[in-house]
Structures are given as C-alpha cells and as structure tokens.
Amino acid sequence: MEITFSLEQINEVAKQILNSNPKKVILFNGPMGAGKTTLIKAITKLLGVEGATSSPTFSLVNEYLTTDNKSLYHFDVYRLKNETEALDMGIDEYLYSGNWCFIEWAEKIPNLIPEAYSIIEMKLNTDGKRTIQLTC
Numbered sequence: 319m320e321i322t323f324s325l326e327q328i329n330e331v332a333k334q335i336l337n338s339n340p341k342k343v344i345l346f347n348g349p350m351g352a353g354k355t356t357l358i359k360a361i362t363k364l365l366g367v368e369g370a371t372s373s374p375t376f377s378l379v380n381e382y383l384t385t386d387n388k389s390l391y392h393f394d395v396y397r398l399k400n401e402t403e404a405l406d407m408g409i410d411e412y413l414y415s416g417n418w419c420f421i422e423w424a425e426k427i428p429n430l431i432p433e434a435y436s437i438i439e440m441k442l443n444t445d446g447k448r449t450i451q452l453t454c
Contacts, residue, residue: 322449325356331450332360340436340454343413345424348440353448357440358392358420365390365418373422378407389417396423401430 319338323331346354355373362371366384373380373394380392391412398404404427413419413432424431439451 319452320449321452322443322447324447325353328353328357328360329364332357332364335361335438335450335452336364338452338454340452341434342417343419343421343432343435345431345435345437346420346422346440347425347437349442352440352442354422354438354440355394357438357448357450358422361420362390362392378404379409379412389415391415391417391419393419393421394423395421395426398426401427404430 319334321331321334346358348354359371362382366386366388367382367390368385371380371382371392373392378393378395378397382390382392384390393409393412395404395409409427409430413430421427421431437451437453439453441449443449
C-alpha cells in the first residue's frame with residue numbers, strides 16, 4: 319500500500335495502516351525529518367495511548383500503556399553502535415512480547431528483528447507531503 323499525504327491527514331493515514339492488519343512489529347524507515355515519530359504518535363493514539371508521546375532518541379525505548387492496559391513500545395535505535403548494545407538493553411524481550419513494537423532506524427539491528435514484521439518506508443516530498451509504502 320502506498321499513500322501520499324499532508325500532515326493534516328496523518329490521523330486518517332494511521333487508521334489506514336492499522337486497518338491493513340500490519341504485524342505487531344513495525345519498522346519505520348526513512349531519513350531524519352520524514353515524519354516517522356509523528357506517524358508513530360498518531361498510530362499510538364489510535365491504539366489507545368492517552369497523554370503525551372515522544373521520540374525515545376536518548377532512552378532508546380519508550381513504553382506506553384493503552385486504555386486497555388496493554389504495553390506498546392517505541393524504539394529509536396539511531397544512537398546504538400552495534401546490536402550487542404540492543405541485546406544488553408533487553409530488546410529481544412520487547413520484540414517477542416506480543417505487544418506492538420515500533421522501531422525507528424531498525425537497519426542498525428537487522429539480525430535482531432523477528433521473522434514476522436511490517437515495514438513502513440517514508441519519504442518527504444518536495445511539496446512538503448509525505449509518501450509511505452507499507453509492506454505487511
């Protein structure tokens with residue numbers, strides 16, 4: 319599925335993503351400034367996360383609880399030097415928990431990604447719109 323959208327349409331795009339039944343582990347690929355974190359915020363809201371969400375750039379992972387008391391994890395592994403650092407933080411326990419896991423910069427940990435995952439490729443277009451390609 320490919321969608322081109324403006325930021326004003328991001329909530330509708332988040333609905334379309336969830337309606338496409340993606341795997342619970344979703345890799346968000348794209349350059350800095352493409353809107354990965356903004357899209358993840360919209361998706362987490364639809365999944366029942368109330369309150370503020372933010373990029374886990376420095377903490378590597380943010381855990382959120384949904385209104386039905388389920389955990390949801392948002393990773394930003396950009397700052398990792400190698401996969402060993404991810405293993406040291408226990409990333410495998412998160413990824414195999416059965417909960418939603420949204421991962422930015424997953425190309426840093428290719429050997430740790432579970433077999434079942436979806437990918438969202440994002441790009442920022444010259445007109446300010448974003449284009450995503452979802453592969454389930």
